[in-house]
Amino acid sequence: MIAALLDRLRQGDRNALARLISLAAQGEGLAELQASLAANPRSARVVAFTGSGGVGKSTLIGKLIPLVRSQGHKVAVLACDPQSPLSGGALLGDRFRMGSSTDDGVFIRSLAAQSGHGALADHLDVMIRLFETVGFEVIFLETVGAGQGDVEVRRFSDVVVLMLQPETGDDVQWEKAGILECADIVVVHKADLPTTEQTAAQVRAALDLSPARHVPVLRVSTKANTGHAELWQTIHALPLRRQHATAASLLLESAIAWFKERYQAAESRHDAELVKLIEAWQRGETPTEIAAQSLLNTLTRAKP
Amino acid sequence: MDHPIRIVLAKVGLDGHDRGIKVVARALRDAGMHVIYAGLWQTPEAVVRTLADEDADWLGLSLLSGAHMTLVPRVLELMKQANLDNVGIMVGGIIPEADIAKLTAMGVAKIFGPGTSLDEIVGFLKTPREPKP
Ligand code: B12
Ligand SMILES: Nc1nc2c(ncn2[C@@H]2O[C@H](COP(=O)(O)OP(=O)(O)O)[C@@H](O)[C@H]2O)c(=O)[nH]1
Ligand SMILES: [Mg+2]
Numbered sequence: 001m002i003a004a005l006l007d008r009l010r011q012g013d014r015n016a017l018a019r020l021i022s023l024a025a026q027g028e029g030l031a032e033l034q035a036s037l038a039a040n041p042r043s044a045r046v047v048a049f050t051g052s053g054g055v056g057k058s059t060l061i062g063k064l065i066p067l068v069r070s071q072g073h074k075v076a077v078l079a080c081d082p083q084s085p086l087s088g089g090a091l092l093g094d095r096f097r098m099g100s101s102t103d104d105g106v107f108i109r110s111l112a113a114q115s116g117h118g119a120l121a122d123h124l125d126v127m128i129r130l131f132e133t134v135g136f137e138v139i140f141l142e143t144v145g146a147g148q149g150d151v152e153v154r155r156f157s158d159v160v161v162l163m164l165q166p167e168t169g170d171d172v173q174w175e176k177a178g179i180l181e182c183a184d185i186v187v188v189h190k191a192d193l194p195t196t197e198q199t200a201a202q203v204r205a206a207l208d209l210s211p212a213r214h215v216p217v218l219r220v221s222t223k224a225n226t227g228h229a230e231l232w233q234t235i236h237a238l239p240l241r242r243q244h245a246t247a248a249s250l251l252l253e254s255a256i257a258w259f260k261e262r263y264q265a266a267e268s269r270h271d272a273e274l275v276k277l278i279e280a281w282q283r284g285e286t287p288t289e290i291a292a293q294s295l296l297n298t299l300t301r302a303k304p
Numbered sequence: 305m306d307h308p309i310r311i312v313l314a315k316v317g318l319d320g321h322d323r324g325i326k327v328v329a330r331a332l333r334d335a336g337m338h339v340i341y342a343g344l345w346q347t348p349e350a351v352v353r354t355l356a357d358e359d360a361d362w363l364g365l366s367l368l369s370g371a372h373m374t375l376v377p378r379v380l381e382l383m384k385q386a387n388l389d390n391v392g393i394m395v396g397g398i399i400p401e402a403d404i405a406k407l408t409a410m411g412v413a414k415i416f417g418p419g420t421s422l423d424e425i426v427g428f429l430k431t432p433r434e435p436k437p
Contacts, residue, residue: 015387018359021359083338091330096341
């Protein structure tokens with residue numbers, strides 16, 4: 001069945017593409033799909049948009065679609081919304097915000113992200129490969145929200161755009177949660193609102209604490225229709241991480257990010273074992289090598 | 305394989321009554337379905353494209369404007385052209401008695417008028433259907 005669908009896909013059958021994405025979402029025939037798609041080059045630019053619910057991810061993507069199309073690129077969107085852990089149901093409303101289109105060069109798919117599976121739906125890698133097979137050059141991913149699971153977002157994408165908005169009063173929260181670390185670009189969205197400048201300055205200051213990595217901070221307002229061209233230019237200027245990275249370096253990067261995520265969680269709940277370990281190291285009672293191993297053990301055992 | 309029912313809910317044309325469709329959307333989600341909410345002011349072409357790309361099992365249209373006898377046949381026609389005849393379609397809203405039989409004959413699986421209980425709609429979707437000829 002999958003072989004037949006893949007044949008139809010390569011002949012440009014849109015319904016076959018839609019069906020294959022469903023199969024991937026349900027985790028059916030994954031091995032066969034992966035095997036037949038593995039040889040394809042990583043030809044697309046995958047851009048992930050993350051940030052709290054309501055920050056305007058869907059609306060912004062909806063604005064970028066025509067911009068990307070005007071440059072002749074085919075664009076696909078995988079938009080994730082949360083699935084209820086109780087009923088298993090989901091209200092997938094991103095597409096409504098993105099605006100409707102009958103352009104063959106645009107493909108929007110709504111996906112339910114299971115709770116506990118991070119900020120994205122399952123098996124996105126297979127879906128990305130399906131789009132690449134039929135020549136989609138730009139793929140936008142919308143996460144269910146910032147915070148947990150951002151490590152995975154980075155793994156699947158070339159560029160991660162973190163979206164924040166002014167006046168939410170949660171500036172302390174994003175600093176603490178360490179979500180800035182996952183971002184390649186930070187967008188202060190809804191720049192039509194007051195206090196945009198303060199928010200942008202706070203983000204800039206937080207980012208400048210780790211000067212090794214240059215992360216642009218852009219102000220965008222979809223309401224006032226400003227900043228989109230500059231955002232797209234900035235996205236486009238960044239290197240394609242998935243193409244250049246080796247599997248080993250991707251794993252290392254993901255592992256480090258995972259490690260930090262765990263560490264921050266343990267730190268914020270004042271994990272007793274962690275505190276003890278740090279103090280012992282600070283007093284010089286345990287050498288770094290041993291402390292590092294205990295740290296790894298503690299964080300691996302701890303619930304996230 | 306058992307997967308949650310995927311249903312696209314949309315309003316076609318200039319009809320701005322969206323209370324009913326929002327109530328239905330929430331009820332279906334709470335019943336464990338995956339509801340793709342396409343929202344207001346959709347053209348028949350855009351609805352059918354959404355249906356195709358979302359690989360949905362069902363399309364639910366809500367019409368309270370009186371334009372159902374032009375819009376629903378148009379959607380059905382486009383679905384046929386897009387090879388989506390296997391997707392079930394149901395309609396809700398203000399549909400006069402006389403039009404119900406006509407729409408059913410065209411291929412609409414079921415029509416739900418004002419006052420329909422949400423349980424009835426959920427129950428209908430969860431009842432296994434006979435495959436279309
Ligand atoms: C509230 C209302 C409004 C509100 C709408 C607010 C909103 N955002 O929805 C406002 C004030 C804006 C409004 C405006 C107008 N309205 Co008005 N409005 C109504 C009213 C009183 C109730 C509709 C409602 O919300 N019901 C509650 C919901 C929960 O019920 P429902 O939509 O019927 O949905 C249920 C079922 O139908 C079904 N269902 C509905 N959709 C779907 C979809 C699926 C997939 C399924 C399975 C089931 C399903 O399940 C739901 C639960 O039981 C009706 C009269 C009536 N009694 O129906 C008139 C009515 C619909 N309006 C009418 C008119 C004429 C207008 C205006 C043109 C008036 C004007 N001249 O300005 C404007 C047009 C606005 C526009 N842009 O389209 C007429 C339509 C006449 C017709 N079709 O021939 C009605 C019937 C009043 C009348 N008797 O004349 N209206
Ligand atoms: N003031 C302002 N509001 C916006 C802007 N962009 C989007 N919004 C609003 O923000 C809300 C959430 O947008 P949405 O795209 O659904 O956010 P998401 O949950 O991050 O996908 C909607 O009510 C939008 O109308 C903007 O540039 N300025
Ligand atoms: Mg959204």
